[in-house]
Amino acid sequence: MLRVAGRRAVWALPLLLTIIVVMFCLLRAIPGDPVQAMVGDFPVPPAYRALIEEKYHLNDPLPTQIVTYLGNIVSGDFGYSYQNQRPVIGLILERAPRTILLASASFAIAIPLGLLLGVLAGTARRPLADKLLTTSALIAYAIPTFWLGQLLVIVFALQLGWLPTQGIGPMISRAHGFAWILERLRYLALPALAFAIHEGMRIARISRASVIDTLGQGYIVTARAKGLTRGAIIRRHILRNASLPVVTIAGYAFGHALGGAVLLETVFAWPGVGLLLVDSIRLRDNMTVIGIVIVSAIAVVVMNLVVDVVYALLDPRIRTAR
Amino acid sequence: MTAPLLDITGLKVHLHVGERIVRAVDGVDLQVAHGTCVGVVGESGSGKSTLARAAARLLPNLPATISGTAQFEGRDLLGMNERALRGLRRRHGFSMIFQDPLGYLNPTQRIGAQIGEALSDEDGAKTPRIAALLDEVGLAGARDIVRRYPHELSGGMRQRVMIAIALASAPKLLFADEPTTALDVTVQLQVLQALYRLHRERQMAIVIITHDLAVVAEICDACHVMQSGRVVESGPTASLFANPQHPYTARLLELSRRRAGVRP
Incomplete structure (x- = not known):
């Protein structure tokens, strides 16, 4: 019985991995500049842009970003909801x-x-x-x-x-x-x-x-x-x-x-x-x-x-x- | 002379398939005396299985016209209500085994439970009786079999379990519908021998439905040959085999010998 469960669980992991990677790529495919989105209707100062891009690894190559993102997901970090001013995981756990x-x-x-x-x-x-x-x-x-x-x-x-x-x-x-x-x-x-x-x-x-x-x-x-x-x-x-x-x-x-x-x-x-x-x-x-x-x-x-x-x-x- | 155990006269089973009527069984007479073994032989589609199912009241719930009479110890089987029928099936009446024991055993229930539920509650504790039944069908060596599931057994073991289930009600009559067809040749003989032994020891009448004349020759006292829903020839096995009257019987015999590699 436990063997069946274990075997299925092992099979489920690559599936979840794929889903997360696909979701990440979709997130990247959403049009718009994330830095601009944070600032709002305002010109972004180049120094600030560099700071944000550095902080959120926006200029890392895509594979590195995916690995970082996966690491974040595993540690329960689903990002930050600016609309609710709370971490996303907190919102989901509440609901x-x-x-x-x-x-x-x-x-x-x-x-x-x-x-x-x-x-x-x-x-x-x-x-x-x-x-x-x-x-x-x-x-x-x-x-x-x-x-x-x-x-x-x-x-x-x-x-x-x-x-x-x-x-x-x-x-x-x-x-x-x-x-x-x-x-x-x-x-x-x-x-x-x-x-x-x-x-x-x-x-x-x-x-x-x-x-x-x-x-x-x-x-x-x-x-x-x-x-x-x-x-x-x-x-x-x-x-x-x-x-x-x-x-x-x-x-x-x-x-x-x-x-x-x-x-x-x-x-x-x-x-x-x-x-x-x-x-x-x-x-x-x-x-x-x-x-x-x-x-x-x-x-x-x-x-x-x-x-x-x-x-x-x-x-x-x-x-x-x- | 006492009345036969099973007395079928003029039995007809006409199945309604759409607009058509299929005369699966078309006026069959069949008598089975206490403690005898009767064979019903015929090719597939000759109506022999339908005959047995109709007599055992195990036909699927399809649109059909059933006429004629079938009596078990003088009681009308065809008109019998469910309650009386259950009584006969549960104790000292009749039971049935089938060609495909894997399909006819519940895949999600343990063997012990499947045998146990065929035993009536009136005769005491079930566990020793299940063990006794398993002994009787030659599964004495496999003590843990009661805890196993059908798919964990071999074909021969499954058919023996089927037989144990059928024996649980201590029937006077056993319908065996192609009991050896789905089995390996070596296992066929063992199962047949087991059936014959039980027939002798329990004085249990058996109706064997088969297309295999060798099976009939082996254990049946009398034999009925069926073709297209009718019995074309019947008689004691020995004389029927020695001197077939109907051309169909002769051809069946011929084919059977040829397949066995024995030239006449």
Whole structure:
């Protein structure tokens, strides 16, 4: 098990390296003079330019710059955000937990929901039940999250007044302990639900296809020949085997979600990585944008690694392969 | 004379493939007496596997018209509800083994669990019974096999595990659908011998579905030859082989001998 994880991790390193180098080259390709950008609408004195170029190694050859940049990334230095007057890493570290919270809560709902619907549709004895479930899931999946989010706000926040419309918490809160958690959960509920419905429907569609594929396997015939009940066949023989493709899709989607759900965070004013990305693009805060992209790439690569490990846990054939 | 264990009369399985109707099994009579071994021979596509699957109620859920009767110890198999069917499969009824044991064993479940779930709970602790079953199918030497997964075993071992699973319900009748086809020639004989031994020791009736006449000649008391969904000839194995009446049987025999390198 550890060997699988280790081998995959070794493979992930060159991938990350490539991503960072490509991002650095993109950063360099952005038009404009960085020194001029720092100074603003003002002629740059030659002495000052020389000083800055010396300080930031702007005249070093490109390979040297890449190596320096890689060294900086490894030591956690993603540059400085002039718009926010803070190091980029600090900004991302502040935002990331909120995005991780939103993504985790959403997938904690989406995965069981999707699996349940997928198994129900895939094993439905009546074709009509399958068609109804599948069509509803497709319709729900086709609704964009930002619009679904707004619908949820209209119903649950504006009409019923049960939940707050946006944000991550109240401006002023005196709640402590459990009450504080409950208060935060109320803010989390709507964005997580919108996200979960969307992702859950995707997972449901994959699970259904996977369940139907599993139903056609020989070992299901064996299970029937053993005289097992329908429930036992689903629990012991279908769920685990059918969940393999689901793990791939859900893992990939989760990795993607860690990079920030841009539209959803905007709709709900959820101050996560996605909202930071939107603000940074609007303010041309290039260092922050690049930093977010690199961190998102790392998240996707790490999640793929996790998927590989989970895959090996679920399927013994992968553990012994090579 | 007592009623046969399995009594199939006029069984038809007509599969609906689009607009077409495929007469996979088209009016087959087949009787299996207690403790006997019956072979069903035919080329691929002759309907022999469909016949066995229909009798064992293991046909996939496809649009099909099934008519005729199939009785197990006098009980109607085709009209039987799921609950009664499960009862027969779980204890003292019938079970089935298949051509491709790798595909018919769950890849993500340990061998011990796969055998264990075929055992009924009423007969006591499962661990010793799993070990006994493994002994019986000739896997006594491989004690750790219960903790292994199907892909870690050889083809012959997998088929023996399949047989152990089938034996777990102490069936009176075993359907063996091409049990040796996917195996190496040397292993084929071993598995066949194991089946024959179990047939004798347990007084268990076997229906062997095969395209290999040598298999039938080896262990079957009676033999039915199928072509295009019908039984074209049947009778005791010895007389059928010595004196084939139907040209199709004669041709099958001829081909089989030629392949074995034995000129008639």
